[in-house]
Amino acid sequence: MAFTNDRQMFDVDLSCAKCGTHISQLPFQPSGDRPVYCSECNRAFRSESRGNDRGFNRGSQAPRQMFAVNLSCADCGTKITELPFQPSGDKPVYCRACLQAKRG
Numbered sequence: 275m276a277f278t279n280d281r282q283m284f285d286v287d288l289s290c291a292k293c294g295t296h297i298s299q300l301p302f303q304p305s306g307d308r309p310v311y312c313s314e315c316n317r318a319f320r321s322e323s324r325g326n327d328r329g330f331n332r333g334s335q336a337p338r339q340m341f342a343v344n345l346s347c348a349d350c351g352t353k354i355t356e357l358p359f360q361p362s363g364d365k366p367v368y369c370r371a372c373l374q375a376k377r378g
């Protein structure tokens with residue numbers, strides 16, 4: 275057996291978790307607690323996820339996370355249903371208008 279492949283293969287005796295094809299070699303050491311798929315199914319997965327990645331822009335432009343709350347503005351009493359931060363509970367919370375007024 276010539277080592278023309280620089281990718282190390284591990285000898286295994288498993289079945290593909292999706293199609294049941296017998297798997298005798300894997301390019302990684304199986305952990306045992308994760309399903310293992312044959313090269314055909316892996317290829318299918320890869321092309322699927324590549325399709326899903328398109329148009330799905332994760333990263334710098336993520337919208338600001340909002341926390342759903344049920345509070346009233348400590349100043350004017352306006353109902354506040356979401357905040358851009360997790361309220362600590364021991365600090366008064368103000369509505370947007372009051373925050374803007376306080377800022378200047």
Ligand SMILES: [Zn+2]
Pocket residue numbers: 290291292293294295311312313314315316
């Ligand atoms: Zn398979």
Ligand SMILES: [Zn+2]
Pocket residue numbers: 347348349350351352368369370371372373
């Ligand atoms: Zn207010």
